[in-house]
Amino acid sequence: MSTALAFAAIAEQVKSAHPSVEARESDNRQPWLLVPAADLPAVARLLRDAPALRFDSLADLTGWDLAKFPATPPSTDIAVAYYLHSLAHRHHLTLKVMAPRDAAQVPSVSGVWAVANYFEREVYDLLGVAFTGHPNLKRIMCPDDWIGHPLRKDYVYPQAYNGIAHLRDGQHFEDAPPRVGDPPPAPAAAAPAKPPVKSA
Amino acid sequence: MSTDVTVETLGGERMKLNMGPHHPATHGVLRLMVETDGEIVAKAVPDHGFLHRSIEKIGECVEWPMFVPYTDRIDYVCAMNANLAYCVAVEKLLNTDPATAVQVPLRAECIRIIVAELNRISSHLVAVGAMSMDLGAYTPFLHGIAQRETVNDIFEKLCGQRLTYNFVTIGGVAFDLHKGAEAEITAFLDAFEKEMIRFNKLITANTIFRDRCAGVAAISAADAVAYGLVGPNLRGSGVDWDIRRDEPYGIYDRLAVRVPVGQGFAGRNGRVGDCYDRFVVRLLEINESVRLVREALKMLPAPVEKKTDATGGYQADVAKQLRKPPKGEVRVRTEAPRGEMGYVIVSDGSKTPYRVRCRTGSFTACSIFQKLMRGIFMADIVTVIGSFDIVVPEIDR
């Protein structure tokens, strides 16, 4: 469609309004915009409302832990990725926010795109990123009293939940036979990660 | 026609009601915490996670091809589409580097279209059947299931399973079409079209059914987009967006996909984006899928002996590429029966994915429940749930 903009043009528009935004590329040349956490709500509103951009749809919001990712330079942040899509102009954009893993806090965009409410709850549940300003930041998949955030790379598997062991009788993780071809087992990780912010 | 009573006019005394996780109309283990005043719902809050099996975490622990059986379990009602979404995503990742590029044979692409569209038919049959069952008509559901069984028979001959197929693989499909498959599929489609007319006479044209769905939980196009509705739910609200046509993957760009959108099919009482529109859009999509399967069958190249052949083969050799895929990330959107099934895949260059993220249609559909379920009748809750065609493992993954 003729009104669709390329990544460079979109990045140009966003950068002219918010100079702190950087255009980046992943290792396999997928472009994205790095947005500082503080600027995110303003950038999001710009992206949704600017007539030439009109990103009316948040197609996906997810994140991953960079702790074991062989990036250059190495990082221990948690990447939160926003995949935007414009149904009006039919173009795409990927935003990323890097949240430090110890105090992972990102402003919520649930006021901009309503669906972000659910996506952010999922990212909070599985990766432990607290979205400030979220109306209902509670766990969505795991039970409310679950310890740790499963998709973090230093997550320690629990042996039991509320006294219910989830392995067969007599079997424990350290006893499970190693798989052929697997690397030697890594030394046991640190204590389970605590949820960084207790939601209201 | 929806209720004339608004939430604001309700009395102060509310009854709390737990619908689910064992309620017959919540399609699995979904729980709704409902507050009602008599028959009118003041508030309904969905509660998820009863079926959370950490499939995304498993994705980080198994090798690239070993995740395909797990995608079956993400959405078991349309496992072919779920397989396809993941495989397309991994292929796109491999294709970002010329050194690991993979060329899926044309015949495999055609077979993928055939099985995906057949599975879309059988999945929509469950959707419309289950919705009519929620509204008290049990017979159409079983007739839909009977047709689905025929599709399952075809799939069983094709790949040996009836529910969790694990048929689409990275680089192609696991098996070539079995002998006589084309004739079988054509025969099924011919019989199926006649059967669907009777199905529609029985339930779609029924005024009781139409009046129960008409005007209930109508979603405006702007709301549908903002709440991330996808697939038939989005199109029911009149938004003309189909990934098969607008961002084609595979060889969908060679098939002119016609996209039905909601137009207020219910007539007098109906509004664009109500439950009836979502229901009818699914039925129209079934017809469109029938046409696509026929077209794909026409395009199917002749099979050749060599299975990695670029035209007549069915499986490109990807074992070497998967041992050392390019480092980086990729995002792919595919159109599953329940809407967009999008994968975000992050690779650290090893034989195991670094992160596999699956975005499903049912999950985002639940985000609008709380907004919709205000001031409707108790009985409309099941209509709304049925019209969104949620599959709970897809929500909880």
Added chain:
Amino acid sequence: MILAWVNGIYEGVDAFLTGMGTTARFLVENVRGQGGATAVTRQYPQQPAEIVGERVRGHLFNKADICIVCHACDKACPVDCFSMDGERDANNKMRASRFDIDLSKCIYCGLCVRACPTDSLSMTTGFEIDPHTDAGRYLFRRNTGQLDRKLDAPDVVRMAQLANQPRESLSAEDRAWLDSVVDPAGEHLIGMYGLGYFTPEEKAKADAERERKKKEKEAAAAAAKAAKAALEKAAAEKALAAKEAATPAGRPDGGNAP
């Protein structure tokens, strides 16, 4: 308004009659068996599912004499349902001495069969493991020798039928066939969670071995703990003794000063 009311009634009656006509046709067709509209359901235990096609993914089956214990299936399996041991035979070829498939873990995805380089691993058309059915019950009455024989769904049905009849009434051919697949001695508890390839003796041995290792480990841990405790005690005593020895002689402040 009245016309709309009349139209509403007409539409209701029309839809009602259409629906009744449709179901009546279903009814007649089903009773008379026309138009493919006969009952599509099955009387399950008496009438097992028809197996369609040749690619059916039923129970896993390993032909042990051509298995080379390459672990390809193990590597391909997403759920780790294999465990196997190999040993070199007289020709210095790898042969399986133990090949255990945990059927309660198996998800019937078929990746292992695709990975197998020697085609020793295959999937039968039998799928029944419910011991409440005939087919499931008699699958458990097979001894180690009989496990080498691949049983597809029709074989399983035949096996159940023959085993249900009095032995004297069988023909010689049937009897021989039955003896080749079912152990007349009775049920074997083979494998821990399903149709594994342990014989009962092997299973007992493996259990004993695991128990022994566990006990050894515990004993070693206890010994280590005791040794550590003894060491600590000795060190503490030594320190105490040193302190006691030091206090009266050298340090007038009783050793409390830094």
Added chain:
Amino acid sequence: MEFGPAVNTIATWISGPDPSWWAVGIGLVAVWVIPVLAIVFPVAAVGQIIERKVAAAMQRRHGPNTVGMDGILRLVVRLAFFFLPRAAQDRIQARITALPGVGWTLGLLQRSGLGQLAADGVKMIGKEDIVPAGTDGLVFRAAPYLALVGAFLPFAAIPFAQNLVALEVPVGALYVVAASGFTVVGLLMAGWGSGNKFSLLGGMRAVAQVVSYEIPVGLAIAGVVLWCGTMDLHQIVAHQYNGQWYSFLGWNIFQSPFLALLACLLFFAGLAECQRTPFDMAEAESELVSGFNTEYSGLRWGMFAMAEYSEMILVGALVSTLFLGGYQSPIGEPWIMSLPGWLETIIHAGILLVKFTLGVVLMVWIRWTLPRFRVDQVMRLCWLTLVPLCLLSLFGLALTMLLGGLAGGVHTGPAYGRIPGMQHINLDALGWLVTWVVPVGFAAVLVAVARRRHGQMHPALKQLTGGA
């Protein structure tokens, strides 16, 4: 209060020409209980099998087909020879099945699933009677009995044959309506007493619905009363006899299109009173789990099921009595009246049984065809469609009678049988034609105009339903 001839006979037989109150009571119970136990109860039980078989056939399933040979016979043998060892019982069973015809009959029972009947009954009695914590004990326990009583009371006034009626009240039609309203008390008590919110909603829905639908039921019955000039059900039946061999043309339903419409309205309103799909608000399975009977198990649940089927039979019997000639045969009465009295009673009761069983089958057929209404739509249908239609029909009927009387169509004719004759409105052929053609033609024109104004269907739907 008058009692039926059979009641009087029994009372006289017990205590002489001037029967005392207890003799009348015994006679009343006997004549009430005999039809209920011998006709309604088995049909209600068989109704469940009919329901399951019909549903299965429509849905390409088998339905009950397993319990039969093994089930019934083994049960009978086990119960009869309880003290014998198992092997001896098996031998006895084998010997019985070896008798000529027994195996064939039992096979038929098995294929038709009738053995399920006995199995269900045994299961229902054998199941634990669970009274969950938090229920309102007495209310919860009493509710099924009340529902059952409410379902069986109206049968006292239904004439099963010329003699077989327990209560010959002059206001039989009124009595039936009043007594059938009793069921709803049971449903409300069940909903309240269960201590379950879904049950409570179900009970409330039941009350709202049943109370509303008594209006169209009453109006439809009023139409017949208007036409026949009596509220005595016996007299209404007698009134529907025209003395010819084609006596079915004398039935009320063929007298006037308004009466035919009232018959349909009575049937549907009755359907709503029995809480059957599409009116099963009270136990809407996919909304209220199982509504008022969610918490019930075993025999108490069975009582609700029995009450439901009995009410279906009641609706069928009422429609038959009021509109379909009651216990009369469609091909004239002399051949029955020439038989001895007891045989006549059996044949008449059998004819009524066939008529209301057809009604039950129709209800089952409807249930497996239509989806459920919503609770507001049920009310809307009642007050905005059924009640106005009833009133219109009543008006039309009154007009017909007036005009018919003016045209001299009213004359006295003999009613056959042991009941004295009634005044008939026996229109001649021309009058009959006018009676039918004018209202039907008017309705057809109205519908055609309405279709043109409002009846457009979306083209996509036309395509989906095959261009129809």
